[in-house]
Amino acid sequence: MTDQSEESAGELAAKLARLIAVRYPDEATRPGFAKLAQQIAEHSGTKISSTYLWELATGKKRNLTQGTLGTLARFFGVPPEYFLNEEVAARVDSQLELAAALRNNRVRSIALRAEGLSDETLDSILTMLSQARKIEKLPPLEEPGEAP
Amino acid sequence: MTDQSEESAGELAAKLARLIAVRYPDEATRPGFAKLAQQIAEHSGTKISSTYLWELATGKKRNLTQGTLGTLARFFGVPPEYFLNEEVAARVDSQLELAAALRNNRVRSIALRAEGLSDETLDSILTMLSQARKIEKLPPLEEPGEAP
DNA sequence: CGTGACCATCCGCTGTAGCGGATAGCTCGG
DNA sequence: CCGAGCTATCCGCTACAGCGGATGGTCACG
Numbered sequence: 001m002t003d004q005s006e007e008s009a010g011e012l013a014a015k016l017a018r019l020i021a022v023r024y025p026d027e028a029t030r031p032g033f034a035k036l037a038q039q040i041a042e043h044s045g046t047k048i049s050s051t052y053l054w055e056l057a058t059g060k061k062r063n064l065t066q067g068t069l070g071t072l073a074r075f076f077g078v079p080p081e082y083f084l085n086e087e088v089a090a091r092v093d094s095q096l097e098l099a100a101a102l103r104n105n106r107v108r109s110i111a112l113r114a115e116g117l118s119d120e121t122l123d124s125i126l127t128m129l130s131q132a133r134k135i136e137k138l139p140p141l142e143e144p145g146e147a148p
Numbered sequence: 149m150t151d152q153s154e155e156s157a158g159e160l161a162a163k164l165a166r167l168i169a170v171r172y173p174d175e176a177t178r179p180g181f182a183k184l185a186q187q188i189a190e191h192s193g194t195k196i197s198s199t200y201l202w203e204l205a206t207g208k209k210r211n212l213t214q215g216t217l218g219t220l221a222r223f224f225g226v227p228p229e230y231f232l233n234e235e236v237a238a239r240v241d242s243q244l245e246l247a248a249a250l251r252n253n254r255v256r257s258i259a260l261r262a263e264g265l266s267d268e269t270l271d272s273i274l275t276m277l278s279q280a281r282k283i284e285k286l287p288p289l290e291e292p293g294e295a296p
Numbered sequence: 297c298g299t300g301a302c303c304a305t306c307c308g309c310t311g312t313a314g315c316g317g318a319t320a321g322c323t324c325g326g
Numbered sequence: 327c328c329g330a331g332c333t334a335t336c337c338g339c340t341a342c343a344g345c346g347g348a349t350g351g352t353c354a355c356g
Contacts (some may be wrong), residue, residue, distance in 0.1 A: 032333050052335070061313065065343080066212050068314080070232065080232045084218065107305045180303050197345045201343065202304070217346080262305080299355090306349075308339065315340080 012083060013059040019076040020057075033057070039075075046071045155157075158230060161207040168205075181205070194219045232288040 024030040031039070037050040048071060055061040064072075064083065073080040081088040172178040179187070185198040196219060203209040212220075212231065221228040 034333080047315095051316075051335090052314050055314085058335090062214075063313070064214050065313065066210075066217065066232065071213065079229070081227070081229050084214065084228045182303075195345095199346075200344050201307090203344085211343070213343065281301090297356105301352105303352075304350095307347090308345105309347100310345080311343090313340105313342080315334085315338105317337090317339100319336075320334090322331100324329105324331085326328090 011086075012062050012064070013057055015083060015089060016057050017055075019078065019113070023076060040071065043075050044071050048072070159234075160210050160212070161205055163231060164201075164205050164220070167226065171224060188219065190219075191223050192219050196220070 020030070020036070033053045034052040037053055038047055041047040046067070048068060052061065052068075056064075069080050069083055073082060079088065083089075167179070168184070180202045181198040185196055185201055189195040194215070196216060200209065200216075204212075217228050217231055221230060
């Protein structure tokens with residue numbers, strides 16, 4: 001175990017897919033790689049071809065260059081380390097889950113109304129949510145704890 | 149100020165040079181790019197040619213690939229972001245100064261003996277050092293503070 | 297004053313990151 | 327049913343990351 005950043009098989013592909021999914025939660029409206037490439041160009045001035053985006057998303061190319069790494073990271077609003085460091089990726093991913101959830105207006109208003117309630121009330125609501133998730137066959141969510 | 153990671157002209161070259169200088173403080177004993185390449189190979193299993201190292205150090209090539217980025221970072225014991233993020237680079241650089249200083253045996257033993265002393269004593273010693281630096285015409289060192 | 301060990305530097309090559317331009321499969325409105 | 331407009335996918339090309347193998351220079355040793 002001298003190394004700890006290897007076997008990143010199709011990891012990059014998965015990460016890119018996740019970033020896209022979070023940025024465009026509505027699967028129907030989600031742009032294809034062509035439109036995506038165009039948006040990236042408009043956003044960051046630097047251009048990434050649709051073909052190449054597809055190759056990355058499907059794992060056909062994996063060894064990004066400094067430049068494209070930065071362009072992608074800036075567009076998706078994640079630190080460039082997201083693509084390099086698994087630990088950072090995990091931490092960012094939990095944030096991304098939240099961001100994705102807040103795109104759903106109903107979830108957002110629940111969050112807004114939850115703000116300020118007492119801990120006891122929040123706990124009972126949490127219990128209700130867990131029950132609901134179980135009933136609807138959603139995976140339970142683990143709360144991340146501090147690692148000593 | 150929409151962007152903040154551009155104009156990295158010969159930045160990478162400078163960073164690499166600094167890393168080498170810190171790792172091999174004695175300029176006389178410092179290995180050339182050939183030996184350096186060999187050491188990297190032994191250390192990380194991955195190989196980087198001496199030619200390429202030279203090209204990087206002289207700024208002839210600058211757009212590293214994910215893989216080589218990781219290899220270099222692991223060898224020099226810095227996070228890969230060191231090469232990407234100026235802010236991280238600055239933070240790490242101050243650590244590097246410390247590491248370089250500790251190579252000097254006398255400095256190291258001062259650091260060791262300072263450990264455990266009361267804050268008041270440390271403060272007065274710091275004052276003495278600042279005075280000494282002024283007398284010997286060395287630049288004063290800024291202590292980095294926490295950014296809220 | 298060889299010659300062997302190190303060095304920086306250059307040249308030319310290979311592999312692949314990254315691109316532009318097909319193509320074929322969809323779904324829509326007319 | 328037929329194009330218009332979208333899509334994913336493929337192919338072949340160019341540019342450059344990265345390499346191996348010269349070259350000539352400077353020391354130290356016998």
